Amino acid sequence: MQIAILFDSGVGHTAKQAQAVAEGVSRVDGAQATLIPVADGNIPWATLEQSDAIIFGSPTYNGTVSARLKKVMEDSTGVAWVPQKWRNKIAAGFTNSGAMHGDKLNSLITMALFAAQHGMIWVGLDLFANIGDDKMNRIGGWLGAMAQSNRESPDLSPIKSDLDTAAHLGQRVAEVTLQFRNGAEK
Numbered sequence: 020m021q022i023a024i025l026f027d028s029g030v031g032h033t034a035k036q037a038q039a040v041a042e043g044v045s046r047v048d049g050a051q052a053t054l055i056p057v058a059d060g061n062i063p064w065a066t067l068e069q070s071d072a073i074i075f076g077s078p079t080y081n082g083t084v085s086a087r088l089k090k091v092m093e094d095s096t097g098v099a100w101v102p103q104k105w106r107n108k109i110a111a112g113f114t115n116s117g118a119m120h121g122d123k124l125n126s127l128i129t130m131a132l133f134a135a136q137h138g139m140i141w142v143g144l145d146l147f148a149n150i151g152d153d154k155m156n157r158i159g160g161w162l163g164a165m166a167q168s169n170r171e172s173p174d175l176s177p178i179k180s181d182l183d184t185a186a187h188l189g190q191r192v193a194e195v196t197l198q199f200r201n202g203a204e205k
């Protein structure tokens with residue numbers, strides 16, 4: 020079972036979040052995560068088509084996803100949307116920003132709407148909103164995984180609880196994808 024993590028990151032903070040999502044995916048037997056940084060430029064469309072799920076990730080820039088991720092979204096229209104290559108794949112999303120709120124929700128809404136346009140099946144976060152910086156989902160989002168990073172090295176931000184939240188999303192997507200695949204085989 021292949022799960023692609025298609026993400027952008029300018030300085031590396033969202034890349035840390037993406038790595039945590041991948042770690043969460045790998046907790047599920049038989050699930051393999053493929054990290055695809057859009058900054059590389061060459062999008063492996065065949066890998067995305069072969070994946071059972073695609074998890075989208077982006078820093079929140081100007082209250083929405085980065086221009087680089089948006090370009091991949093637009094490019095996917097001809098490559099994947101017209102031939103409906105991603106229909107019925109599982110989808111999810113994560114985002115990271117400088118401010119605690121920072122309008123991150125709009126980035127997740129953008130990803131979820133995009134996934135819906137592709138006929139994908141969106142998986143949100145099943146975590147109680149916990150008060151405290153050491154708790155998962157401290158930011159209190161449910162459409163996807165949120166993280167906050169200070170203007171410091173990606174070695175320091177996002178903090179562990181945000182990375183744990185991201186890993187939890189990765190694990191959840193892998194579990195739901197497995198369940199969906201098993202159901203389809205019956």
Ligand SMILES: Cc1cc2nc3c(=O)[nH]c(=O)nc-3n(C[C@H](O)[C@H](O)[C@H](O)COP(=O)(O)O)c2cc1C
Nearest residue numbers: 028029030031032033078080081082116117118121
């Ligand atoms: C062009 C630009 C726009 C940004 N817009 C926002 C924003 O709307 N809200 C916010 O909280 N942070 C904003 N930030 C801060 C980034 O989200 C933050 O630095 C984040 O950690 C960057 O992640 P990265 O290291 O993966 O690029 C912005 C940063 C840049 C460069």
